[in-house]
Amino acid sequence: MTRLSMKVNGRTVSAEAEGRTLLSAFLRQGLGLTGTHVGCDTGQCGACVVHVDGKPVKSCNVLAMDTADAEVTTIEGMANADGSLSVLQQAFQDHHGLQCGFCTPGMVMSAAALLEENPTPSEAEIRHYLEGNICRCTGYHNIVKAVMAASGQDVSQLGVAAE
Amino acid sequence: MYAFDFVKPSSIDDAVKALSAEGAQPIAGGQTLIPTLKARLNAPETLVSLTGIAELKGVCRDGDVLVIGAGTSHAAVARDAAAEFPGLAALALQIGDPAVRNRGTLGGSIANNDPAACYPAAVLATGATVVTDRREIAADDFFQGMFTTALEEGEIVTSVRFPIPEVSAYAKFAQPASRFALTGVFVAKFAEGVRVAVTGASEDGVFRWTEAEEALVRSFAPEALADLRVPDGGMINDLHGTPAYRAHLVGVMTRRAVKAAS
Amino acid sequence: MPKDIEAQGGIGASTKRREDIRFLTGNGRYTDDINLRGQAYVHFLRSDMAHGRINGLDTAAADAMPGVIRIFTAKDFEGVGGLPCGWQVTDRHGQPMQEPKHPVLAEGKVRHVGDPIAAVVAETPDAARDAAEAIVFDIDELPAVIDMKAALAEGATKVHDDLSSNLCYDWGFVEENREAVNEAFTKAAHVTRLDLVNNRLVANPMEPRVAVGDYDAWNDQSTLYTTSQNPHVIRLLMGAFVLGIPEHKLRVVAPDVGGGFGSKIFHYAEEAFCTFAARQLKRPVKWTSSRAEAFLSDAHGRDHVTTIELALDADHKFAAIRTETRANMGAYLSTFAPSVPTWLHGVLMAGNYTTPLIYVNVKAVFTNTIPVDAYRGAGRPEATFQLERVIDKAARELGVDPVELRRKNFIKPEQFPYQTPVAVVYDTGNYHATMDKLLEISDHAGFAARAETSKANGKLRGFGIAHYIEACGIAPSNLVGQLGARAGLYESATVRVNATGSISVYTGSHSHGQGHETTFAQVVAEMIGIDAGQVEIHHGDTSNTPMGMGTYGSRSLAVGGSAIVKATNKIIDKAKKIAAHLLEASEADIELKDGKFAVAGTDKSVDWAGVTLAAYVPHNYPLESLEPGLEETAFYDPSNFTYPSGGYGCEVEVDPETGKVEILAFSAADDFGNIVNPMIVDGQVQGGLAQGIGQALLENCTYDENGQLLSASYMDYAMPRADDLPSFRVDHSCVTPCTHNPLGVKGCGEAGAIGSPPAVVNAVIDALQRGGYTHVTHIDMPLTPARVWAAMQK
Incomplete structure (x- = not known):
């Protein structure tokens, strides 16, 4: 065990870690930040996505030691400073972009990264970008809708427009 | 995962030194290695991270x-x-x-x-x-x-x-679950010739499709490949495709890569 | 003045979900987020062979490993019961099904890959796993029984040595109709026959299962935190049948649960183990499933192999249906497994049609595979798939429009209530209306032009229709009791009105994504006329909710909601008595409107909070005739199933070079009866569609002939991703309210997964037929690129 520190959601924190401790485990068990979820072992589901130095990564597929001193943002760090939901989080609620809530943290973290890279993504771009985040509840329709709405786009014709 | 030590050198020399130790293995991005470690299919004594080496x-x-x-x-x-x-x-x-x-x-x-x-x-x-x-x-x-x-x-x-080729393109047909290449073909055209490499299809891993290369040297167009087909023998057989299907896809993806490149 | 339903958050409003705030900020509390002081961890050593005889287990080396607390094997479970099966099916000859023991840890034999052999409890998860690897076991491998046909063959290796064969039951329904059905086939003008497979699936809720057992020795009190859709059911099954712990000493808590889709209904060995081990060790014991372990230990779904025949008369009216199905039970009977291919499948075989004669034969088979049980739709998707595929095939053989063939045979609106030949009575429906709506929202009329565009792009375009019915709102207890259920299927609610007028509702339903905290509050708020924000919904903890049967079978609003309505009506009745006293009026003259009790025809009134305060501060109160307080419990047992139905349309493009299917549009026109929260209903349908489309195009749980699970991770089990799916067109404006529950609701949770698979397959076959591949009349799901391409090759 070694003491490992990093900056999580703007605060420098530390906890014990082994070489084999995954970033997801460090966040969940080491720091008690249980908003980051683990839904698979093979890096596919994306429930564990967090930002490391501003970029989305799958925290169950990163060794905690490898992110020593990095800046990490988790779902717990995504709300506005006053605790209110961010525009993106609010759009997920407004458009029913979540059901059981388990994939939601990773989905929000990935969607936030998308909007950082591409402020007004098309439906196809959103669907493609979110390919590494599996949701079993929503059928993705309302997730796509939420991300489009968060970027200020009209969502009234989603699914309706003829091909 | 089995327990291991973790080191993160900042130079190639230090990394090579660390890797000379018994049971040491390198880890780069870890996107394949970490799932393998989680499944306990690999048991390094030391993992040498290459992510801290700027060069x-x-x-x-x-x-x-x-x-x-x-x-x-x-x-x-x-x-x-x-x-x-x-x-x-x-x-x-x-x-x-x-x-x-x-x-x-x-x-x-x-x-x-x-x-x-x-x-x-x-x-x-x-x-x-x-x-x-x-x-x-x-x-x-x-x-x-x-x-x-x-x-x-x-x-x-x-x-x-x-x-750097004059023109090139990669055509990938994704395996529906993993989204790795069920068959992927990279076509690169140089002044001195054309090279075609196929991944995802063969039991021997990536390979060059030399018949296609020769045909494309004569005419760099999808039609040049119309009569060509790789043999089924040696193609991967799994849940996601038979050897015949993969052999067929090699042709389709090569034509698509050529079309995208031209 | 029209009521502003959005502002009040009552019935019919697309109220935003209150639970979302915690989920969106990382503050959900799922079972794996629970860590108790002194907690130990269990790792299960699981069989890596499908079938074998256990000669011996040597745990000595493992026991000595660092951090090991104790290793459990079957020996430790002598005197402990097996995992019970909650449904006993009676076969064609009146005999009960064969019911093998399902031990918590394997006894004598391992019967599927993943069968737990031993359990190591240690200080850390890694220590437990390290020690599990050090257990030495001597197991003789036996031939694996994987294929159902082979399993039923004479002389086949038996999965259970103490049973007479691998046949669980041979069920006929309606047995008395068997000869009449056969005769109808001899007289038919046309018979269409189809052999098909309903592919085995893995439910894959994104949250893997977790169990934390806790024991308070001073009070002899056990608590299990578990990822369950029905904590009371787990308490009953585990307490009474497995561990022998009476209910008052056992609390089961299912906190936030990350999806279930059926797979978290059942009582699993890991739940019993953690509860048992915590009592033995007097410290908390936690198990967290990995995804790999989930594939090997969660009950799977579907896995039917069927032949269906449809007899038509010269006028193209359906004369009879005959089906033969082999249904895979896996190695043991999971909690509700026997009911799925029988009472949730056979009784739906009439579909939306007036077919007078139906005979369904189901052989349930034990194999060396993971147990199979209910998965979203459970039996009803299997029935709908057969029926809607064979009708499409018949239409093609007869050269008639598949829409018209369906219309011709639909039960007409004036025929309700409609007695089907397979026992159930449909209360309401209007299938012509949903079909019309489907054709409208899918722009069916414009298809031909769109098909031309595809053709010009070298693609094959097809349109597929399916029309489904399901029986949900499960279920009348007296009826299911006759059918073999070992449980009642009522639901319960306690409505506790607090002194200042806010309301705490305790429901026996369980929300794991359905949004009950929002919709149930809407119902209560509407009935009383207060803001929904004044109502809080509690669920998932047996220590504070009345005995309830949980959430599955699209039953929560239809059954659980009805219990809440019933309890709230009791509250209103009592509140009126209090109001009458306060207003010095006759109870009969008291009217409740918009949260106020008024004396009819006067301006005298008292508001809701005035009444509730009087109930708890009864200074001016009719104590001689009325108890103080305002809290009521109700149990609601439905008098019939509910019958949602709808028309589904799928438009696809097939790439003829690769066989890849792209879904361009998917439309769903459902009749769910009345709707409480349209936004949530849309979401339920969209999610169901994704799972149905996943079954049709992507998902397949596959074993090799030795019983090794080939699709054992997301590397090989294809989950639908965002870019596999289109945005959906969902409509539920066709409404024929349910006639027998107070809200007139039918349930919407499973519809999408039931109606979509045949629509997708019909669309692909249509595309291939239109493209000239006329030899392709069926492809088994999933319609992967490789399968579609192979089918196209002559």
């Missing part, structure tokens, strides 16, 4: 060659190679998903040589040179069958020198 990262042009550091992430290649070598940048953008592309690296991919990985197709189709801490290896010699390369114990890839 392994970056994309730069050297004459007709694009030199990419082995530690460069797929996302960085997609971004930084786009102007010089759009075919390669487009390939990098088809690996994994955005989060995987932020961690996974060129060096990690080719050193692992998964038979369904995308990068080996580009390395082989461009006749690239794999540069290691101790030597240079031609692509044709580097890939030696499924999960097997010319790398020696403790040898690490430091960069890959890609000759």
Whole structure:
């Protein structure tokens, strides 16, 4: 065990870690930040996505030691400073972009990264970008809708427009 | 995972030194290695992280060659190679998903040589040179069958020198679950000839389709491949496709790559 | 003045979900987020062979490993019961099904890959796993029984040595109709026959299962935190049948649960183990499933192999249906497994049609595979798939429009209530209306032009229709009791009105994504006329909710909601008595409107909070005739199933070079009866569609002939991703309210997964037929690129 520190959601924190401790485990068990979820072992589901130095990564597929001193943002760090939901989080609620809530943290973290890279993504771009985040509840329709709405786009014709 | 020690050197020399220890293994982005460790299919005593070595990262042009550091992430290649070598940048953008592309690296991919990985197709189709801490290896010699390369114990890839083709494209047909290549074909046209490399299809890993190369030298057009077909023998048979299906896809994807490149 | 339903958040409003705030900020509390002081961890050593005889286990080396607390094997479970099966099916000959023991840890034999052999409890998860690897076991491998046909063959290796064969039951329904059905086939003008497979699936809720057992020795009190859709059911099954712990000493808590889709209904060995081990060790014991372990231990779904025949008369009216199905039970009977291919499948075989004669034969088979049980739709998707595929095939053989063939045979609106020949009575429906709506929202009329565009792009375009019915709102207890259920299927609610007028509702339903905290509050708020924000919904903890049967079978609003309505009506009745006293009026003259009790025809009134305060501060109160307080419990047992139905349309493009299918549009026109929260209903349908499309195009749980699970991770089991799916067109404006529950609701949770698979397959076959591949009349799901391409090759 070694003491490992990093900056999580703007605060420098530390906890014990082994070489084999995954970033997801460090966040969940080491720091008690249980908003980051683990839904698979093979890096596919994306429930564990967090930002490391501003970029989305799958925290169950990163060794905690490898992110020593990095800046990490988790779902717990995504709300506005006053605790209110961010525009993106609010759009997920407004458009029913979540059901059981388990994939939601990773989905929000990935969607936030998308909007950082591409402020007004098309439906196809959103669907493609979110390919590494599996949701079993929503059928993705309302997730796509939420991300489009968060970027200020009209969502009234989603699914309706003829091909 | 089994327990292991973790070290993170900041230079190639230190990394090579660390890797000379008994039971030491390198870890680059870890996007394949970490799932393998979780399944306890691998038991290193020490993992030597290559992510802290600045000299392994970056994309730069050297004459007709694009030199990419082995530690460069797929996302960085997609971004930084786009102007010089759009075919390669487009390939990098088809690996994994955005989060995987932020961690996974060129060096990690080719050193692992998964038979369904995308990068080996580009390395082989461009006749690239794999540069290691101790030597240079031609692509044709580097890939030696499924999960097997010319790398020696403790040898690490430091960069890959890609000759920049006149035109190129990668056509990938994704396996529906993993989204690795069920069949992926990289076609690269140079002044001196055409090279075609196929990944995902063969039990021997990435391979060159020389008949297609010859036909494309005569005429760089999809129609030139109309009568060509790779034999089913040696193609992978799994849940997602029979040898016959994969052999068929090699033809389809090669034609699509040529069309996209021309 | 029209009521502003959005502002009040009552019935019919698309109220935003209150639970979302915690989920969106990382503050959900899932079972794996629970860590108790002194907690130990269990790792299960699981069989890596499908079938074998256990000669011996040597745990000595493992026992000595660092951090090991104790290793459990079957020996430790002598005197402990097996995992019970909650449904006993009676076969064609009146005999009960064969019911093998399902031990918590394997006894004598391992019967599927993943069968737990031993359990190591240690200080850390890694220590437990390290020690599990050090257990030495001597197991003789036996031939694996994987294929159902082979399993039923004479002389086949038996999965259970103490049973007479691998046949669980041979069920006929309606047995008395068997000869009449056969005769109808001899007289038919046309018979269409189809052999098909309903592919085995893995439910894959994104949250893997977790169990934390806790024991308070001073009070002899056990608590299990578990990822369950029905904590009371787990308490009953585990307490009474497995561990022998009476209910008052056992609390089961299912906190936030990350999806279930059926797979978290069942009582699993890991739940019993953690509860048992915590009592033995007097410290908490936690198990967290990895995804790899989930593939090997969660009950799977579907896995039917069927031949269906449809007899038509010269006028193209359906004369009879005959089906023969082999249904895979896996190695043991999971909690509700026997009911799925029988009472949730056979009784739906009439579909939306007036077919007078139906005979369904089901052989349930034991194999060396993971147990199979209910998965979203459970039996009803299997029935709908057969029926809607064979009708499409018949239409093609007869050269008639598949829409018209369906219309011709639909039960007409004036025929309700409609007695089907397979026992159930449909109360309401209007299938012509949903079919019309489907054709409208899918722009069916414009298809031909769109098909031309595809053709010009070298693609094959097809349109597929399916029309489904399901029986949900499960279920009348007296009826299911006759059918073999070992449980009642009522639901319960306690409505506790607090002194200042806010309301705490305790429901026996369980929300794991359905949004009950929002919709149930809407119902209560509407009934009383207060703001929904004044109502809080509690669920998932047996220590504070009345005995309830949980959430599955699209039953929560229809059954659980009805219990809440019933309890709230009791509250209103009592509140009126209090109001009458306060207003010095006759109870009969008291009217409740918009949260106020008024004396009819006067301006005298008292508001809701005035009444509730009087109930708890009864200074001016009719104490001689009325108890103080305002809290009521109700149990609601439905008098019939509910019958949602709808028309589904799928438009696809097939790439003829690769066989890849792209879904361009998917439309769903459902009749769910009345709707409480349209936004949530849309979401339920969209999610169901994704799972149905996943079954049709992507998902397949596959074993090799030795019983090794080939699709054992997301590397090989294809989950639908965002870019596999289109945005959906969902409509539920066709409404025929349910006639027998107070809200007139039918349930919407499973519809999408039931109606979509045949629509997708019909669309692909249509595309291939239109493209000239006329030899392709069926492809088994999933319609992967490789399968579609192979089918196209002559």
